[in-house]
Amino acid sequence: MDTGRALDADGPTEKCGVVGVSFAERDAALPLYYSLYALQHRGQESAGIVTHDGFQQHSHVAMGLVGDAFSEDDLDALNGPTGIGHVRYPTSGGLDSSCAQPFSVSFKSGSLGLSHNGNLVNAGELRSELENLGHAFTSDGDTEVIAHDLARNLLEADLVRAVKRTMGRIHGSYSLTIMHDDTVLGVRDPEGNRPLCIGKLDGGYILASESAAIDTMDGELVRDVRPGELVVLREGGSGFDSYQLVERExxxxxxxxxxxxxxxxxxxxGTLVYEARRGLGRRLWQESGVDTDVVMPVPDSGRAFASGYAEAAEGVEFAEGLMKNRYVGRTFIMPTQDERERAVRLKLNPIRSTVEGRTVTLIDDSIVRGTTSNQLVDLLREAGAEEIHMRIGAPPIxxxxxxxxxxxSREELIAADRSTEEIREQIGADSLAYLSIDAVAEVLGEVxxxxxxxxxxxxxxxxxEDEATDRDVDRPRIDDQGLPADD
Ligand code: SF4
Structure with a gap:
């Protein structure tokens, strides 16, 4: 269904970002706050930090962007040298503060804080089982399921064995930062579906979804957490211990x-994302390059792909043909369909001199619903482009x-039941080509x-577990105004 939403709103939506730190003497709150800023692109609905001062947990979780979720007083109250943080986009559970993370809970053998990036595929089954055992849930998210299961296992086993037992019961994707009393740990699911890495900071260690958070803290990336690995940050920020709890082929x-x-x-x-995108762009040229007067990216998502493509094309002009207005987005009110359709003009303006009377290759990273691509092709035609050839740095979704x-949802995906030629026709381009799956694997250095x-x-x-329980039923999606999407 065409919602008229444009640009970022048409693409897949980011998931969550997690972080955890342990220091010798320094308070954890400010480093966590800055790290969450670095991970803001992974979730804009809520932000939270839980710290521990050696005696008790301190927690602040609020709706909104990191910069809005914490005041100076909030950060001052988050005492202690260890802590975890989270930015959230709701992939499971409701669009409200009850699902904001880190999730924290006190139980017989201490306190737990938990930040989760990913989605369990057997959360429903585990929840029913735990409810039958007397566990009461306060949210409908799968993070609470992990927290209750882990708390239960901690009553009978030490930390490492309890985590291993929980990993044996939960299925799906998860990168977790966990705080058990004042110990911070990180866990990556056995398939390594979601990223998680370890970094060394001045006077401590950090676990984060992405290394950019480590860079922000002037830290040094140590390595990725391995799939199926538990990493426990040592008290006093002196290092970390590793336990390979699950191994998969x-x-x-x-x-x-x-x-x-x-x-x-x-x-x-092990791969710099920017270089991977440029590499995918180069392969795109090798697989489906077309001679045009100019190569241009869809801003900002297609830029690295387009630079790799243009480099491989040798000698072709690489230029910006679409300018993005960065101030349109979350706060811009677009109550009607017409106004939403107009949003593409508010967000993007073609640079007429780059496109008028010329043949154009337009590069983007993906096509999801096709709404945006269609609008971009229209914009470029109106600006005088003679031919528009779209090249996509990923296979069809x-x-x-x-x-x-x-x-x-499956019904919304333009490529779910259309050929590339049918998609080309629908978006109105002169030609359209996607990157092959083999090229993606090769560029990422994986089989x-x-x-x-x-x-x-x-x-x-x-x-x-059950496709019907997935997104088509009750999973909320946020549109580019930060509101639940209406499609
Ligand atoms: S590659 Fe797998 S985990 Fe990633 S978006 Fe596609 S289906 Fe989801």
Missing amino acids: NTAHCFFEHVYFARPDSVID VAPCYMGIDMA REDLCLGCVTGEYPYDI
């Missing part, structure tokens, strides 16, 4: 992190994501079997 890294979600300046699973990415490619093949690395 194959991983299932989400290739879309490199294509779309992660910051270009992050290193994920043919199926939804069940691992925590708000991709769109196909070690990547999650569910949204481009329809084959997932996990058994999906």
